Amino acid sequence: MRIVVVGAGLGGVAAAVGLHRAGHEVTLVERAAELREAGTGIVVMPNGLRALDALGLGEEVRGHVVHTTRGGLRDWRGRPLLVTDLGQAQQVVLTPAMINRAELHRALRAPLPPGLVRTATSVERLQPDSTGVTVISEGEPVARADAVIAADGIGSTLRAQLFPGHPGLRRTGRMDLRGMLPRPPGMAPDLLTSQLVDRRSGAMFGLFPVGEDRLYWFTDSVLHGTPPGADEARRQMLSLMADWHPLVTALIEATSPDDIYVDPIARLAEPLPSFATGRIALLGDAAHAMSPDLGQGASQAFEDAAALTHHLADAEPADVAQRLLRYDAERRPGANRMMLAAARQSRLTSQTGIAAWLRDMLLRAVPSRLATRQLAALWQV
Numbered sequence: 001m002r003i004v005v006v007g008a009g010l011g012g013v014a015a016a017v018g019l020h021r022a023g024h025e026v027t028l029v030e031r032a033a034e035l036r037e038a039g040t041g042i043v044v045m046p047n048g049l050r051a052l053d054a055l056g057l058g059e060e061v062r063g064h065v066v067h068t069t070r071g072g073l074r075d076w077r078g079r080p081l082l083v084t085d086l087g088q089a090q091q092v093v094l095t096p097a098m099i100n101r102a103e104l105h106r107a108l109r110a111p112l113p114p115g116l117v118r119t120a121t122s123v124e125r126l127q128p129d130s131t132g133v134t135v136i137s138e139g140e141p142v143a144r145a146d147a148v149i150a151a152d153g154i155g156s157t158l159r160a161q162l163f164p165g166h167p168g169l170r171r172t173g174r175m176d177l178r179g180m181l182p183r184p185p186g187m188a189p190d191l192l193t194s195q196l197v198d199r200r201s202g203a204m205f206g207l208f209p210v211g212e213d214r215l216y217w218f219t220d221s222v223l224h225g226t227p228p229g230a231d232e233a234r235r236q237m238l239s240l241m242a243d244w245h246p247l248v249t250a251l252i253e254a255t256s257p258d259d260i261y262v263d264p265i266a267r268l269a270e271p272l273p274s275f276a277t278g279r280i281a282l283l284g285d286a287a288h289a290m291s292p293d294l295g296q297g298a299s300q301a302f303e304d305a306a307a308l309t310h311h312l313a314d315a316e317p318a319d320v321a322q323r324l325l326r327y328d329a330e331r332r333p334g335a336n337r338m339m340l341a342a343a344r345q346s347r348l349t350s351q352t353g354i355a356a357w358l359r360d361m362l363l364r365a366v367p368s369r370l371a372t373r374q375l376a377a378l379w380q381v
Contacts, residue, residue, distance in 0.1 A: 001025065001317055004135050004145040006123045006158060008035050010042075011102075011284030011301025012151030013109045018309030019149075020112060027143055028267060029135065030113065031122040037105035039182040039261055041208060041216030044097040044104070048299025051306040060107040062213065064099040073349070075364060076198035076205075078191060078245035081363040096295070097207045098216060100180070102354040118142070121300045123152065125161055132281050132317070146323070147316040148280045149308060153300075154266065156286035162277050170269035172291060172346065175223035177233050177262050179255035183209065191247055196351050199356030203240055204349050206246050217251050217263060223264055227240070230260040267291045267343060271336040276324035288335040293345035300335050307331050318350075 001024045007018045008030035016028040044052070044061055045263045051060035073082040090169040127149055135143040150158035160168060195206040203221040209218050219237050228236065234257055241248050268289045275287045284301030304327075312320070313347075351359055 001133075001312070001315060001320070002144065003027070003312070004029060004133070004143050005148045005149045005151055006135070007079060007151035007153055007286070008109075008119075009151060009153055009282075009284065009301075010034070010108060010298050011305055012149070013105065013112065014052070014055055014057060014302055015149050015151060015283055015305035015308055016116065017057065017108065017111050018305055019117060019312060022309055022313045024132045024191070024312070026116050027112055028117045029121050029123055029137075029242070030117065030119045030121045030142065030176055033120045035105075035109055035117060035119065039100055039101040039257070040119070040178045040218075041214075041315070042101045042104060042298055043208065043295040043344075044099065044302070045299040046096060048296075048302045049097060050064065050297070051302035054306040055302070055309060057108055057111075058135060060095050061099060064097040066096050070123055071193035072195075074191070074196045074245075076196050076203075076241070076244045076248075077194065081197070082291050083364055084366045098210050100214075121123050121381075124157065126150075126158060128137055130203070130280050146279065146324065147312065147320045150280060150285050150286050151283040152286055154285040154289045156282070158343060159272070159282060159286050162280060162282070163272060167269040169289065170265045171223075171306065172265045172267060173221075173223055174235070174265045174291075174346070174350065175221055175227055175262065176265050176292060177219040177237055178217070179260045179261060180210065180214060180250070181259065183213050183215045183255070184250075188287065189248070191245065192283065195349070196245065196248065196323075197356075197359055198241075198244070199330045199352060201240060202350040202352045202356070204332060205241065205244065207247075207251070208337075215251065217255075218292075220265070220346075222350075227262050228265045230257040230262055233262045265291055265346075266341065271339060273302075274328050275332045275335075276321075276328040279320045279324070280322045282342075283308065285329075288339050290339040290342040291346045293340070294338065294342045296338050298341065300338055304331055314371065319359055 003024045003026050005012050005028045018028050020026045072084040119139050125136045133145050133148045134141045197204050206218050208216045273280045281306040307327050307330050311323045315323045
């Protein structure tokens with residue numbers, strides 16, 4: 001079967017590899033001039049690791065499983081609020097993997113023959129008919145397929161074409177600042193895999209190890225107006241977090257603005273009514289763009305890729321529409337629940353004032369064993 005995957009992000013590449021290995025004639029179309037992924041670190045949750053295993057892509061990522069025993073939420077000074085035992089959670093499910101985003105992208109695309117990739121091609125619309133789908137770029141047909149996978153990201157133009165009545169993205173009014181740097185010698189491990197929250201400002205700081213010698217950190221704070229550049233955003237965070245745990249400002253100060261990424265946080269305003277229509281399916285952020293609060297964006301895309309590969313494995317062209325409905329039935333309920341759960345988590349951690357004070361009191365009262373069970377349950381999705 002001829003399948004076109006539009007968008008060569010992490011999810012699109014994983015789907016292209018899976019479908020190629022299943023025996024289909026795959027073309028991966030990417031608007032950029034070359035295949036690459038910019039950014040800092042990325043968390044692959046246990047459910048994402050299982051999906052990569054199903055695609056035969058998990059081995060490389062499993063070498064980056066996080067090796068630490070404690071996690072959870074802390075206040076801005078580093079004092080525990082909700083403690084989770086990652087070692088105990090690992091006895092139920094695997095722990096997450098933390099990997100450099102560019103390194104992960106290289107590992108995922110390695111099995112894909114270069115001849116299947118078409119770069120510098122911006123897909124502006126799809127033209128379906130009774131026998132297939134024509135892919136249109138710059139007003140001209142560039143490919144003909146039995147099925148198309150739209151993996152064109154959070155600002156998906158194909159999603160807007162398929163669901164013109166959907167409200168699309170909605171900004172949350174918050175800003176994501178991310179950086180990566182060498183791990184300072186002698187750094188105490190007490191804040192690794194923890195998230196610090198401030199009930200005064202509603203801001204958050206999170207930290208993960210990347211391999212043995214690097215650290216990935218991120219902040220989540222209120223966005224006033226247009227997102228600032230990396231240097232200005234860095235200054236704003238240093239001012240906002242001046243009285244936080246000293247490690248927070250030390251790590252932000254030690255990170256060059258060239259290694260910092262700034263994005264306004266956005267999510268789908270409401271869940272899509274379907275992840276498939278006819279011979280076209282949506283994958284990843286195009287289907288279920290969510291806030292980053294649960295770290296599930298990439299893992300949900302990998303689950304999409306694995307499900308699409310499974311349902312299209314032995315399909316013939318006449319089967320496509322029915323097979324994609326099965327994909328939708330499998331993936332949409334869980335992915336939409338995760339999208340709403342991430343929004344709830346964002347509201348929980350960004351609270352301020354009395355509501356945040358009550359939140360902190362309640363979190364401190366939750367036994368570590370119960371928090372660990374809830375974490376394991378989340379990772380088993």
